[in-house]
Amino acid sequence: MLRFDDLQLFVRAADLGSLSAAARGMDMSAAVASAALKRIEQQLGARLLARSTRSLRLTAEGEGFLQYARAALSQLDEGRRLLASRQDHVSGVLQLSAPSDFGRNVLLPWLDEFQREHPQLAVRLLLGDRIADLFRQPVDIALRYGEPEDSSLIALPVAPHNHRVLCAAPSYLARHGEPRQLAQLAQHNCLLYMLGSRVHDHWGFHDGRREVSLTVTGDRFSDDADVVRRWAVAGAGIAYKSWLDVSEDVLAGRLRVILPELRGERTPLNLLCAHRAQLSKPINLLREMLVARCTKLTEQFSDRWSNRQ
Template identity: 80%
Template sequence: MVRFDDLQVFVRAADLGSLSAAARVMDMSPAVASAALKRLEAQLGARLLARSTRSLRLTAEGQGFLDYARKALGSLEEGRRLLSRGQDQVSGVLQLSAPSDFGRNVLLPWLDEFQREHPQLTVRLLLGDRIADLFRQPVDIALRYGEPEDSSLVALPVAADNRRVLCASPAYLARAGEPHQLEQLLQHNCLLYMLGTRVHDHWRFDDGKRETGLTVSGDRFSDDADVVRLWALAGAGIAYKSWLDVSADVQAGRLKVLMPERVGERAPLNMLCAHRAQLSKPVKLLRDMLSERCAERALRR
């Protein structure tokens, strides 16, 4: 399906005679604009613009398609104005991606509450820990831990101060003993998370004076962060998890934070989108709600 914003990039570039100028007008990076045009051309199976380092011109196919693109954008804009008149309710389809653990155990009840407040809204939720390709996957926004590696993405902070914590179940600590120094982690079974082929076995901490890191080991690895949490709950070992993911378990006594004086590495939660045109009213309202809920769960030291 041809995307509305891809058509906008094509028409603006044709009008301005420059893809970079179209990107500036639409408040997006040249890379995002180029990806949008390539995606549109791939979907249509035709080259619309002939591009070089210094010039841009319409191909014959592009010239023929331009009028249809203008009419389509005009019809969509008129429809959008019609819907907006006298309609303040939040509606439509919100497509988002979220990490597996956070999505299943934290986000789901918040989304239920959000939809009760906005019953005309439909939510499509994709769960997974891999970084969603926001230029190709059918999602409007993605919630992800850590700083985005792609500088062309728009990143809005949701829980900027979130950190990782060491935690284990009371049953595991009763059986294996509770570590009180970082070096003692080397004698414990550590539950390891992996993303792709990379295993996150180097855990970093801060005591307020200096940062310390060590490489741990264990007998269990998973590329699903929720599985790591479930292993910790089952007493299989020690996990190094985002506080947002385990805060409810800690508060209920199912997990215990170890060495709380050691500050774990930052795990900021951000809302990512390809460009600001995707920051619709539902997205902004959801971000406000998530920021408020995450603040309520913030780690207190």
């Protein structure tokens, strides 16, 4: 395969009538330039330049090939300019995957605003709680809770200080009473999330001095985190959810945080991608917006939690 810099050297040498002048212009030694010219002639199976110690001229084969070399370099430059213009402007298709609950109830309105600010950008959004295969699925990035299990993925923090909270609807608490101690959760219907065959029924907390945990039970299970949130809002039981997922419900009064003195499990939100080359301008701008919005929400939780201490 012909190399870009070899083609560039050949064209410059033909224009300047000097291989050494072309080498100086490309900041390479005469020996490297001579080797590059020899390489391209061997690959083409033709002599392109007839050269002596004092002169250089195009051969007949070289004259015929020169126009194609110029056209190839011109096309490559045009391609680079096109890529650069796309990087400068927020356009194209942004393909991302997000957790079901966060995606539907938090991310969706934020994406609407993002597209209003950048009307030339199209969005392809895939929702689900299973880990997206970024090497196979048609997505550029994925938003996921927790640390990535695949160490080959690039993970950029979006909400590193996000935590889980215990929450329930005021209607449920009015009927069944509000737990005042962690052990009292055994007397309540806990809404359980499952991923694959694993049910997340072991809930852990930190009481300011040590880690505490218990195994809970309930009559409802779902592998869709948004369904668990909807059950909680409907008054079906107590949920243990990411603060980002339920923050709007808590702030609107649809849900109430229970035992706020207990710090729930840390649940960081990360932006994952397979290669850093995928971090285009639209993705970087989206991440900046997500970090700002999520930081505001996590600070609201921290303010409420610290005020209860």
